Amino acid sequence: MSGRIATVRALAFRGLNEVVRVPGAAIPSLLAPTIFLLGFVSMFGNLTELPGFTSDDFVSFVLPVMMLQGAGFTGAATGVNLARDIEQGWFDRLLASPAPRPVLLAGMIASASVRALLPTSVLLVVAFAIGADYPGVVGLLVALVFVAAFAALAAAWGIVLALRFKTQSAAPLMQAGTFMAVMFTTSYAPLELLTGWLRAVATVNPVTRVIEAVRQGFVTGEVSWALTWPGLVAVAGLGAVLVALALRGMARSGR
Amino acid sequence: MPAAIETHALARSFKGDVVAVAGIDLEVAEGEIYAFLGPNGAGKTTTVRMLTTLLAPTGGRASVAGHDVAGEADAVRRSIGVALQEAALDPLMTGRELMLLQATLHALPRAEGRRRAEALLERVDLADAADRRVGTYSGGMRRRLDLASALVHEPAVLFLDEPTTGLDPVSRLTIWEEVQKLNDAGTTVFLTTQYLEEADRLADRVGIIDRGTMAAEDTPAALKAGIRDPRLELTIADGGADRARDVLTRFGEVAPAADGRVSVSLGGGRGQVAAIVRALDDAGLMMDSLDVVEPTLDDVFVAKTGRGLDDQRAREQEQRERSGDEQLVVEPARQ
Amino acid sequence: MRLAANARVVAALGRRSVKQTFRRPQFLAPILLFPSLLLAVNTGGAGRATEIPGFPEVAGFLDFELAGAMLQSTMLVGVSGGIALALDIEIGFLDRLVAAPISRSAMVLGRLAATAALGVVVATWFVALGLVFGARVEAGVAGVALIFVLVSLSAMAFGGLGAALALAAGRASVVQGIFPLVFVILFLSSAFFPRELMLEPAATVALYNPLSLIAEGIRAPVIAGISAGSLLEGLFGIAVVGGLGFALSALALRRRLRTG
Numbered sequence: 001m002s003g004r005i006a007t008v009r010a011l012a013f014r015g016l017n018e019v020v021r022v023p024g025a026a027i028p029s030l031l032a033p034t035i036f037l038l039g040f041v042s043m044f045g046n047l048t049e050l051p052g053f054t055s056d057d058f059v060s061f062v063l064p065v066m067m068l069q070g071a072g073f074t075g076a077a078t079g080v081n082l083a084r085d086i087e088q089g090w091f092d093r094l095l096a097s098p099a100p101r102p103v104l105l106a107g108m109i110a111s112a113s114v115r116a117l118l119p120t121s122v123l124l125v126v127a128f129a130i131g132a133d134y135p136g137v138v139g140l141l142v143a144l145v146f147v148a149a150f151a152a153l154a155a156a157w158g159i160v161l162a163l164r165f166k167t168q169s170a171a172p173l174m175q176a177g178t179f180m181a182v183m184f185t186t187s188y189a190p191l192e193l194l195t196g197w198l199r200a201v202a203t204v205n206p207v208t209r210v211i212e213a214v215r216q217g218f219v220t221g222e223v224s225w226a227l228t229w230p231g232l233v234a235v236a237g238l239g240a241v242l243v244a245l246a247l248r249g250m251a252r253s254g255r
Numbered sequence: 256m257p258a259a260i261e262t263h264a265l266a267r268s269f270k271g272d273v274v275a276v277a278g279i280d281l282e283v284a285e286g287e288i289y290a291f292l293g294p295n296g297a298g299k300t301t302t303v304r305m306l307t308t309l310l311a312p313t314g315g316r317a318s319v320a321g322h323d324v325a326g327e328a329d330a331v332r333r334s335i336g337v338a339l340q341e342a343a344l345d346p347l348m349t350g351r352e353l354m355l356l357q358a359t360l361h362a363l364p365r366a367e368g369r370r371r372a373e374a375l376l377e378r379v380d381l382a383d384a385a386d387r388r389v390g391t392y393s394g395g396m397r398r399r400l401d402l403a404s405a406l407v408h409e410p411a412v413l414f415l416d417e418p419t420t421g422l423d424p425v426s427r428l429t430i431w432e433e434v435q436k437l438n439d440a441g442t443t444v445f446l447t448t449q450y451l452e453e454a455d456r457l458a459d460r461v462g463i464i465d466r467g468t469m470a471a472e473d474t475p476a477a478l479k480a481g482i483r484d485p486r487l488e489l490t491i492a493d494g495g496a497d498r499a500r501d502v503l504t505r506f507g508e509v510a511p512a513a514d515g516r517v518s519v520s521l522g523g524g525r526g527q528v529a530a531i532v533r534a535l536d537d538a539g540l541m542m543d544s545l546d547v548v549e550p551t552l553d554d555v556f557v558a559k560t561g562r563g564l565d566d567q568r569a570r571e572q573e574q575r576e577r578s579g580d581e582q583l584v585v586e587p588a589r590q
Numbered sequence: 591m592r593l594a595a596n597a598r599v600v601a602a603l604g605r606r607s608v609k610q611t612f613r614r615p616q617f618l619a620p621i622l623l624f625p626s627l628l629l630a631v632n633t634g635g636a637g638r639a640t641e642i643p644g645f646p647e648v649a650g651f652l653d654f655e656l657a658g659a660m661l662q663s664t665m666l667v668g669v670s671g672g673i674a675l676a677l678d679i680e681i682g683f684l685d686r687l688v689a690a691p692i693s694r695s696a697m698v699l700g701r702l703a704a705t706a707a708l709g710v711v712v713a714t715w716f717v718a719l720g721l722v723f724g725a726r727v728e729a730g731v732a733g734v735a736l737i738f739v740l741v742s743l744s745a746m747a748f749g750g751l752g753a754a755l756a757l758a759a760g761r762a763s764v765v766q767g768i769f770p771l772v773f774v775i776l777f778l779s780s781a782f783f784p785r786e787l788m789l790e791p792a793a794t795v796a797l798y799n800p801l802s803l804i805a806e807g808i809r810a811p812v813i814a815g816i817s818a819g820s821l822l823e824g825l826f827g828i829a830v831v832g833g834l835g836f837a838l839s840a841l842a843l844r845r846r847l848r849t850g
Contacts, residue, residue, distance in 0.1 A: 032770060039777025042792030049642050169616055180627060188635025195651075198634025269849070307689050311848050332691040343682035347613045348606070359602040360690035362595040404686075 011107025029077060033070030033119050034126050037063065041130075047189055054190045055219045059132045063123070064214035065187040067143065068207070070119035071151035072178030078112040079158015079174040086166050091253075101250045105243070109155045116151035120144070132218060139217015142228060146214045149235045150207075154178045156242035163249030181207045206234035257321050259285045259412050259443040260306060266314030267301050275301040277467035278315060283445055283460075285411075288438050290458035291447040292552065294564055298467040299447035300340060303416050306445070307337050320411050333361070336405030340416040343401070346390030350381050350400050353389065354407060361408035368407070375403040379433065395426030402433060413437065415446040419453060431457060451552040451564065461552070463559055470559040475552065482550045482558050486510075487528060488518040492541040502538050506531055518548070599692045603700025608707050610674055617673065621666045621708070622715050629659040629719075632782060644787055648813045653725045656716055657809035658781035660741050661801065663712040665772045668748025668835075671705045672765040675756035679846075688847065698839055702749050709745030713738045725812065733811030740808050740824050747828045750835025757842035781805040803827030 037059070045058045055061040085091040094104055128134065135143065158174040165173075184201050185208040186194070194202055202208050213231030217223055260283040267276040276298040283289040291299050304310035306319055308328040317324045320334035344353060354376060358368030376382045379399040389397065398418060405413060415434070419427040434457060438444050448454055454461045455475050462472040471478060484507070491499045496517055503509045506527060507520040521527050525547055535542060556564040611618060629652075637651040648654045678684050687697045717727070717734055727733045755765050776782065778792050779801040785793055796802050807824015810817050 028767070028770065035774055039774060039792070042789045043777060043783040044636050044639070045789040046642055046787045047636060047639060050638050172616075172620055176624065176627070180631075183631045183635070188631075189638070193638050195634045195637035198631065198637075201634075309685055309688050329691045332689055335689070337686075337689045339682060339685060343684075343686040345606075345610070345678070345681065345683050347610055352606075356602055356606060357686075357690075359598055360687070360692055362592075362598075362691070 008103055008107040008110055011104065011111065029073055030119050030122055032073060033066045033123050036069060037066040037123060037127060038130075040066070044188060047193075050189070050193055052190065052193050057131065057133060059127055059130055060218040061215070062187070063127045063132050063218055064143065064211055065182060065185075066123055066127075067120050067147050067214060068150050068182045068211060069179065070123055071116040071147045072154040072182055073175065074116040074119065075112045075151045075154020075156075076158045076171070076174040076178050077115075078108055078155040079160075079162045080168060080171045082108065082159055083162040083166065083168045083170055086162060086253075087168060095250075095253065101247060105156075105159065105246055105250065108159060109152045112151045112155035113148040116147055117144070120147050133221065135217025136221060136223075138223045139221070142223050143214045143217055146210055146231055146235070149239075150210060153235065153238050153242055156239070156246050160242060160245045160249055163246070163253055181205070182211070185211050187211065206238055209234040257285070258282045258318075259287070260289070260317070260319050260445055262306075262315065262317040264315035265302065265305060265312055265317050267298075267305060267310065268313050274467055276305070279464070279467075279469050281462055281469065281472065283443060285443055286438070286441055287459045288434070288444040288446070288457050290454035290461045291445065291464060292449070292451070292454045292461055292556075292564075293447075293464040294449060294562075296466075297464045299449075299464060300416055302464070303339070303414055303445070303447055307335060307339075307414050308332060333408075334411045336408070336410035336413045338398070338401040338405040338413075338415050338418060340420070344389045344397055347388060349386050349388055350376065350392070351385040353400065353404055354385075357404045357407045363408060371407050371409075375406055379403045380429075395422055395429070398422060398426065398430060399433075402430065406437070410442070412443045412445065415444065417447055417449065419448075419450070427453075449564070455552055463552075463556060465556075465560040465562075471555065478552065478555045479550045482555050484520045484522050485525065485547055485549045486512075486518045486520050487531060488512045488516050488544075488546045488548050489535075490514075490516050490543040490545075491535075492543045495540045498538060499535060499540050502534050502540070503531065505534070516544075521547070596693050596696050599696045600699045600703065603687075603696065604703030604707075607671075607674065607701045607704030611670070611704055611708060614674075617670050621663055621670055622712065625659040625662040625666070626715075626719065628662070629655055629716075632658075636783075639783070639787075642787060644784070646784055646813065649726050650724060652720060652723055653813050654784075654809065655782060656720045656725060656812055657805045658776070660712060660716045660737070660808055661744065661781050661805045662772065662776055663716070664709055664741055664745040665748050665776075666769075667705050667708045667712060667745045668750075668752040669765065669768055669772060670752070671701055671708075671749040672752025672754075672756040672768070673762050674704075675701055675753050676760060676762040676765045679756065679760045680762060684846075694843060694847070698750075698753050698843065701753060702746050705745045705749030705752075706742045709742035710738060712745065713741040720812075727812050729811035729815045732816060736811050736816065736821065737808055740804070740821075740828070743825075743828050743832070744804055744808075747832035747835055750832055750839050752835075754835055754838035754842050757839060757846050760846070775799075775801065779805060800827040800830040804831070 040062055041059055044062075047053065048056050048058045048061070053061075082091065085094075095101075134140075157177055161170045161174050161177075164170075184198065185205050186202050188194070191199055191202060191208075209230035213228050216227045260281070262279055262281050264278040264280060265276060266274070266278045268274045279298075279302060281289075291302065293299050301310065305312050306317055306324060308324050308331050311325060319331045322330040322334070324331055348356070351372065354372035355368060358372055363371065373382070376385050379402060381396060381400055381403065384392065384396060389400065392400065402415075402418070405415075418434070419430050422430070431453070434444055434446070444457075446453075446457070458475060460472065460474050461478060463470040463478075473481070489499070496515075499517060500509050503517065503519040507522045509517065509519050512518040519531065528545075528547065532542070532545070553564050556562070633652050633655050639645060640648060640651050640654075646654065675684075684697070717737060720727075727737075729736065752765065752768075755768060756762075759765060778795040779799040780788070780796050781801060785796045785802060788796060803823040804827035807820050807827065810820035810824075814820070
């Protein structure tokens with residue numbers, strides 16, 4: 001068992017190498033969610049003037065969306081890195097090793113969850129600097145848990161695509177997938193203010209629950225179980241599906 | 256007759272004081288095949304790029320087909336055909352599309368261009384594959400297409416940069432035959448190569464370049480003769496090697512050779528062989544094998560630069576294998 | 591080389607560029623797909639913005655947003671043209687052109703022809719999309735024609751910038767890295783939201799951003815009608831971008847030819 005944990009840790013650290021050893025390359029993904037936040041708020045900030053908007057501070061309203069975008073991008077990057085490893089043959093080496101497939105998967109996903117904290121930190125610092133409301137310790141912790149969880153989901157998504165297509169040109173699909181998952185929710189405005197078709201999509205989109213779970217601390221200042229448990233269910237459900245697909249993809253990749 | 260290619264102190268340096276070509280003088284006569292021989296990094300490709308107007312010289316001057324490469328670049332381009340190392344082919348185009356584009360680039364009238372393209376595709380045996388995308392071609396096919404595209408406007412001077420590097424032996428022979436045929440029909444050919452056999456077999460004259468300067472230039476035969484006399488290599492049976500050496504010293508300088516053989520220099524030419532055999536026979540010595548070995552261009556290279564061209568290639572190959580690079584370089588058979 | 595011969599070369603290279611684009615569908619899809627998805631989610635999420643006091647008179651938020659999507663698409667057309675040129679450089683195809691007796695500008699002009707063609711595709715797509723989902727072009731058929739002209743010119747202008755980057759960097763991966771920057775720059779313009787309703791300091795930047803001028807030039811026929819003022823502003827914005835692209839391309843090409 002300790003051998004497996006060691007493997008997971010080793011793989012997670014290799015994922016961190018990307019950030020530590022090529023620092024210049026990591027800067028775009030580090031800053032992207034923050035830049036997106038600033039731009040988005042500049043453009044749509046005045047939506048708060050609409051009657052029915054649940055917050056009078058657009059930054060606090062939208063910050064959770066950007067946190068999840070950052071997590072999604074980090075997770076997608078895991079998929080891109082795996083696709084690259086597959087293309088270059090390094091992944092075959094991993095598969096030929098005695099490490100069990102679920103352990104390999106856990107390692108890659110764990111690294112994504114940890115890495116997602118980096119852009120999130122930058123985002124939080126800037127957001128508070130421009131006036132976002134402080135969610136309280138519990139609110140912040142809940143938010144970070146969901147950020148790490150969403151990064152894991154995005155990583156699983158990226159891994160599934162990498163195993164299926166075995167090429168780095170699947171990268172746009174990985175990135176677009178997470179981007180759309182986060183945007184087709186109550187990302188711009190509360191449910192009631194969304195236009196017909198988007199309201200329907202957001203209602204059924206599990207990621208909406210995740211956004212609301214992250215958002216509660218920033219917008220209301222407190223955390224309630226009623227807003228948290230749907231998010232947990234969404235993460236668990238998506239996680240079960242994606243991890244199962246990823247495991248099946250790994251089992252298939254020998255052929 | 257004016258020279259087809261002429262350079263005076265042609266030089267090129269890059270940023271950071273990197274001197275790729277340090278002042279080269281060469282002259283290629285019309286109708287010649289000239290081989291530019293040297294190891295990787297010697298400056299061959301840089302020189303070719305200057306002669307084909309792809310790169311501006313930073314010193315000296317050069318003219319091709321009577322036109323200055325710097326001042327009359329367009330006139331040079333009209334007279335030259337170029338097939339470079341990277342086989343500049345677009346994988347998404349078909350062979351035929353590339354030939355027709357090349358014809359357009361050289362302002363050939365449409366019908367004429369089409370006719371020549373078809374003829375050339377036929378000639379390099381790509382007529383069947385002409386409508387397939389270049390991305391599906393093998394290495395040999397790509398080189399043949401590249402060569403064909405360089406000929407569509409019937410240039411006076413053909414530049415080939417390492418035309419057979421990385422090709423299998425059959426494709427290599429095909430390219431050599433084509434080059435010979437072109438030259439027989441009057442095209443001047445300037446080719447760069449790191450393969451001794453290629454230079455030896457094809458070239459009228461060889462220029463040896465090392466670290467950006469010309470180390471030697473002459474016909475292959477003259478270069479080899481200038482190094483040393485041919486040697487006779489023998490295997491003596493039944494351990495009579497020491498006695499054999501005493502006999503052989505009378506004829507010329509004796510030295511050990513590979514595989515336990517012994518060799519002697521033939522200062523008087525191959526005619527001495529008969530006398531040597533008789534002398535060994537008189538001494539009661541038996542020979543298991545006997546070969547006359549000419550100096551090779553590698554010997555010439557060693558003599559002129561102090562390093563072996565083949566050794567270097569072997570070392571580079573080793574380095575590549577160690578670093579995990581899987582590029583295969585097919586070695587031509589040694590003479 | 592004489593003019594007629596050069597024209598043939600530009601046409602041949604243009605045809606090749608167009609064929610290339612459609613033979614690489616994985617590059618084509620993002621040009622239309624991403625902006626369309628963004629258009630959808632912007633319209634769905636911020637659609638009620640039309641109720642905010644100060645929002646321009648429009649039939650619907652989609653009518654306002656279409657111009658932004660088209661502008662974004664043309665920027666991506668420019669980037670993809672740059673990627674294609676960078677790939678040509680990487681595989682040595684540009685050498686083939688340099689060693690041929692064609693004029694230096696013919697090499698880049700051929701590629702710009704392809705970007706213009708793609709501009710037409712972009713305009714067709716978004717006008718059709720808009721009409722299907724209920725938008726109205728106030729200026730009618732003449733307005734649609736104007737949109738096609740502006741979008742094609744815009745695509746060419748950004749093609750010039752893309753070419754400049756490709757010639758300077760010589761690597762497709764570098765040009766591809768510009769992708770995200772496209773989105774960022776659009777945030778600082780009135781492409782997706784009226785400038786008067788944006789927050790500072792972005793609103794001020796948007797005031798001087800040539801992209802705002804292009805977006806508003808494309809937008810005017812949709813929400814208002816033919817207006818010489820907006821048209822001229824749009825053309826001016828395109829000229830600024832195009833001029834910059836042209837100058838940088840010429841510089842980069844000259845440098846590349848000098849250093850081989």
